[in-house]
Amino acid sequence: MGESLVNRRRGIPSLMGGPRRSMLEEMENWMGNLWSGGQEGWLTGGAVPALDVSETDSAVEAKMDLPGVKPEEVDIQLNGNVLTVSGERKEEQEEKGKTYHRVERRVGTFSRTVSLPCPVEESKVTAAYKDGVLVITLPKTDEAKTRKIRIKS
Numbered sequence: 001m002g003e004s005l006v007n008r009r010r011g012i013p014s015l016m017g018g019p020r021r022s023m024l025e026e027m028e029n030w031m032g033n034l035w036s037g038g039q040e041g042w043l044t045g046g047a048v049p050a051l052d053v054s055e056t057d058s059a060v061e062a063k064m065d066l067p068g069v070k071p072e073e074v075d076i077q078l079n080g081n082v083l084t085v086s087g088e089r090k091e092e093q094e095e096k097g098k099t100y101h102r103v104e105r106r107v108g109t110f111s112r113t114v115s116l117p118c119p120v121e122e123s124k125v126t127a128a129y130k131d132g133v134l135v136i137t138l139p140k141t142d143e144a145k146t147r148k149i150r151i152k153s
Helices: 023-038
Strands: 051-055 059-065 074-079 082-089 108-115 126-130 133-139
Touching: 051 108, 059 082, 074 133, 082 133
Parallel strands: none
Antiparallel strands: 051 059, 059 133, 074 082, 082 108, 126 133
16 A cells, blocks of 8 residues: 555545645645646646735725736726736747747736725726836725724713
8 A cells, every 4th residue: 555546546646645644735735736826826827927905094006026018918907896907928939049948937818806905096096017017006985095083082
């Protein structure tokens, strides 16, 4: 019984794993491989750019790393409180006489959709692109802005 199920079933991983690995740990590993948090995962293919969403008293800000992508190749859409950023990182032409030993930079289309934490003023949204980083500033509606309430004594 020293041979694992991976070897016996021609590369199909076992849900049971080895004696020191619980089924829960194995399932967590599988789920991690599906999405892989920005790295190469089974479902993402590794072409999904990182996205940060932060909030201040007056606005929500989304930052996305898009090195090598031209601003005109990016599409930003806002539908209610759902922000979608999509685009394409185009493949570079291979140079004749050059042998590649490693190719890790991803090409192809990407799309990220995120729900915003509060309502924003759609007509005042701005986007800036500098040094491969896209910054989208989404001002909050007056109702969504943080207000300090004084207590009467």
